[in-house]
Amino acid sequence: MDCRIIKSPSEGTMAILNRRKGSGIRDKIDNIDAVGLVQGRLIEMVVASDIAEKAVGVTTEDIRGSCPQNMIMLAIFGDTASVTSAIEEIKKTWETEQW
Amino acid sequence: MDCRIIKSPSEGTMAILNRRKGSGIRDKIDNIDAVGLVQGRLIEMVVASDIAEKAVGVTTEDIRGSCPQNMIMLAIFGDTASVTSAIEEIKKTWETEQW
Amino acid sequence: MDCRIIKSPSEGTMAILNRRKGSGIRDKIDNIDAVGLVQGRLIEMVVASDIAEKAVGVTTEDIRGSCPQNMIMLAIFGDTASVTSAIEEIKKTWETEQW
Amino acid sequence: MDCRIIKSPSEGTMAILNRRKGSGIRDKIDNIDAVGLVQGRLIEMVVASDIAEKAVGVTTEDIRGSCPQNMIMLAIFGDTASVTSAIEEIKKTWETEQW
Amino acid sequence: MDCRIIKSPSEGTMAILNRRKGSGIRDKIDNIDAVGLVQGRLIEMVVASDIAEKAVGVTTEDIRGSCPQNMIMLAIFGDTASVTSAIEEIKKTWETEQW
Amino acid sequence: MDCRIIKSPSEGTMAILNRRKGSGIRDKIDNIDAVGLVQGRLIEMVVASDIAEKAVGVTTEDIRGSCPQNMIMLAIFGDTASVTSAIEEIKKTWETEQW
Numbered sequence: 001m002d003c004r005i006i007k008s009p010s011e012g013t014m015a016i017l018n019r020r021k022g023s024g025i026r027d028k029i030d031n032i033d034a035v036g037l038v039q040g041r042l043i044e045m046v047v048a049s050d051i052a053e054k055a056v057g058v059t060t061e062d063i064r065g066s067c068p069q070n071m072i073m074l075a076i077f078g079d080t081a082s083v084t085s086a087i088e089e090i091k092k093t094w095e096t097e098q099w
Numbered sequence: 100m101d102c103r104i105i106k107s108p109s110e111g112t113m114a115i116l117n118r119r120k121g122s123g124i125r126d127k128i129d130n131i132d133a134v135g136l137v138q139g140r141l142i143e144m145v146v147a148s149d150i151a152e153k154a155v156g157v158t159t160e161d162i163r164g165s166c167p168q169n170m171i172m173l174a175i176f177g178d179t180a181s182v183t184s185a186i187e188e189i190k191k192t193w194e195t196e197q198w
Numbered sequence: 199m200d201c202r203i204i205k206s207p208s209e210g211t212m213a214i215l216n217r218r219k220g221s222g223i224r225d226k227i228d229n230i231d232a233v234g235l236v237q238g239r240l241i242e243m244v245v246a247s248d249i250a251e252k253a254v255g256v257t258t259e260d261i262r263g264s265c266p267q268n269m270i271m272l273a274i275f276g277d278t279a280s281v282t283s284a285i286e287e288i289k290k291t292w293e294t295e296q297w
Numbered sequence: 298m299d300c301r302i303i304k305s306p307s308e309g310t311m312a313i314l315n316r317r318k319g320s321g322i323r324d325k326i327d328n329i330d331a332v333g334l335v336q337g338r339l340i341e342m343v344v345a346s347d348i349a350e351k352a353v354g355v356t357t358e359d360i361r362g363s364c365p366q367n368m369i370m371l372a373i374f375g376d377t378a379s380v381t382s383a384i385e386e387i388k389k390t391w392e393t394e395q396w
Numbered sequence: 397m398d399c400r401i402i403k404s405p406s407e408g409t410m411a412i413l414n415r416r417k418g419s420g421i422r423d424k425i426d427n428i429d430a431v432g433l434v435q436g437r438l439i440e441m442v443v444a445s446d447i448a449e450k451a452v453g454v455t456t457e458d459i460r461g462s463c464p465q466n467m468i469m470l471a472i473f474g475d476t477a478s479v480t481s482a483i484e485e486i487k488k489t490w491e492t493e494q495w
Numbered sequence: 496m497d498c499r500i501i502k503s504p505s506e507g508t509m510a511i512l513n514r515r516k517g518s519g520i521r522d523k524i525d526n527i528d529a530v531g532l533v534q535g536r537l538i539e540m541v542v543a544s545d546i547a548e549k550a551v552g553v554t555t556e557d558i559r560g561s562c563p564q565n566m567i568m569l570a571i572f573g574d575t576a577s578v579t580s581a582i583e584e585i586k587k588t589w590e591t592e593q594w
Contacts, residue, residue: 004542011548015518016544039537072537
């Protein structure tokens with residue numbers, strides 16, 4: 001499982017994420033402080049999504065890969081502090097539970 | 100084969116599962132106590148689905164989006180005790196039969 | 199190549215197989231005594247389908263994976279004795295011919 | 298590269314091949330004496346298709362559904378002698394040219 | 397990266413390539429002297445396409461695999477001398493630049 | 496992660512990229528000085544896209560069609576100096592952060 005945080009994501013980066021998010025391209029996510037990215041197996045991403053949403057005030061989205069059917073990345077949107085804290089919580093649970 | 104149980108799944112987590120469940124997004128599953136996740140090869144998931152439904156009062160759904168293509172994820176919805184019991188039954192059969 | 203037999207498949211299990219079978223979801227297969235599952239490479243599945251249909255009175259269906267394009271499992275529907283016999287025949291041919 | 302020949306293919310087997318052949322399900326192939334199957338990487342299958350068609354009076358079709366994505370299957374339809382001869386030619390070229 | 401040249405490609409072979417080429421099935425490519433095939437990773441194929449078009453008077457097409465989303469082979473159409481020369485140029489660049 | 500720069504990309508090469516870019520085939524990108532290609536895992540490509548756009552005056556696009564599914568390709572369009580500089584910046588960050 002890999003994690004990354006992008007602060008003040010650029011326009012092209014948000015366009016890629018908006019095009020590939022599971023809830024569709026209609027409701028574009030914009031003016032975001034930070035985005036956390038978590039890539040791993042599907043079962044891990046679903047659990048990570050749950051941890052992130054319970055830990056702090058962020059929203060999560062599944063990001064599709066090359067095939068529309070594949071969810072391969074989790075995006076966590078919010079202010080920098082919340083996203084950082086959500087990613088930390090995911091990493092901590094991962095290590096503690098030998099998930 | 101990997102198993103996880105999520106208690107009181109968050110809204111974003113249920114949204115991801117509802118979008119990706121095999122029976123379509125129309126009949127949304129809501130107000131669920133717990134969800135059990137089982138990820139493995141398609142043949143294992145079909146057998147696991149059968150064990151879960153025969154063991155306890157839960158419903159099962161196949162979740163699209165695992166990668167590679169011959170992997171899928173099974174979601175088991177129900178109250179915490181039933182989901183836990185279904186997951187235990189799957190694990191037990193797996194070990195007993197060297198499935 | 200992996201084989202499994204499910205006796206009196208549960209409702210959710212048949213729903214997963216009906217949604218994913220190659221002939222489409224229209225003609226649902228129901229009230230089935232047993233279902234045999236064979237997972238392997240595409241060339242193996244096509245040969246296994248032929249052996250099953252020639253050996254006993256069963257019907258075979260290709261089962262799709264995550265992508266609609268992928269056939270990754272063969273389902274053999276029929277009464278328990280016929281399905282068991284078809285699976286045995288497939289295994290025997292597999293071993294004899296070093297298929 | 299794997300090769301198999303099915304003589305007098307059963308109805309369910311032809312249904313799977315007809316559903317998955319590249320030229321579509323409209324023009325069904327029926328009453329076929331034999332079908333040769335060749336599975337390998339896409340570049341190999343295109344070359345094999347060319348060898349088969351040049352060697353003997355058979356028709357070739359690409360079959361969708363192999364996994365992983367850069368694998369496809371080639372089906373060679375014709376009478377038993379022609380299909381056998383086409384498969385032999387493919388194997389011979391494969392070995393000679395260290396293809 | 398694998399390369400192959402097919403001289404006077406057969407009808408069934410051209411049908412497979414026409415069905416799978418990126419520019420669609422509408423504008424069929426016919427009466428071709430030779431076709432060069434190059435299979436590799438996407439980044440390699442795009443670079444190879446550029447080398448082929450700059451070296452000689454050939455046209456290039458991306459060939460899809462099992463999923464419509466996947467480009468997995470490059471086809472180079474033209475007369476035998478041009479196709480051969482394009483393939484040679486690709487191989488030379490590949491080796492020189494330790495691409 | 497692999498990087499390549501194509502100077503004065505040929506017509507067929509731009510056609511492949513235009514057909515496969517995430518923003519669709521409608522708004523064709525043309526008359527481009529250079530294109531930088533970066534292939535890697537989805538999470539890396541999103542980060543690389545952000546670095547490229549912040550470093551210099553280029554535009555980025557995700558290119559569909561890599562295989563396996565968790566791989567995509569990023570295309571960076573702009574004048575030769577800007578594309579080269581963006582690729583350098585991506586490589587530098589990659590090495591510095593042991594990304």
